Amino acid sequence: MPDAPDLVDRIDDLLPQTQCTRCGYPGCRPYAEAIAIGVADINRCPPGGEATLATLARMLDRDPPALDTARGLPGPLRVAHIDERACIGCTLCISACPVDAIIGAPKRMHDVLGTLCSGCDLCVEPCPVDCIVMVPAGREWTPADASAARARHAARDHRLANEARAAARGVETRKRKTAVTAALARARARRPATVR
Secondary structure: OOOHHHHHHHHHHHOOOOOOOOOOOOOHHHHHHHHHHOOOOOOOOOOOHHHHHHHHHHHOOOOOOOOOHHHOOOOOOEEEEEOOOOOOOOOHHHHHOOOOOEEOOOOOOOEEOOOOOOOOOOOOOOOOOOOEEEEEOOOOOOHHHHHHHHHHHHHHHHHHHHHHHHHHHHHHHHHHHHHHHHHHHHHHHHOOOOOO
């Protein structure tokens, strides 16, 4: 058996990169890692369907189990569509999109870039006004789409990690400033008043 990192890369390359989380993992790469170490079966990817399942089984030299349809059904690519008349600009869909395919600003109408949407449908549930529906894409999900989605997902994860680090630094900076201000106040309180 190949070493684990190489195996993870090979498995990840076979997954559709929709980042839909239906497999029970936060993205295709973590699912590939779980398959590689033997804690997840290869049948948990509805977007990949039977074709991905068969390819994974061949690569891992095993019989393919039945596709786990409790996680969803395979089918043609569907993309998110936002009803602009109903959108309130809450940005919850933007936060939910794993491939940064939704654009907009707070309190402004949002839109889905259909050519970038992976069809994950993670934006549908958080919408408080139910203005997002999944519609037929009218095209196939290609290896080029998968590669681009993987790159956008990685860039998004990197950006979110940087934002979290910056927020943590900001909290630490505020704590230090508060501690310094309190220490200065205590020092001033201990100082005897100057007599004139």
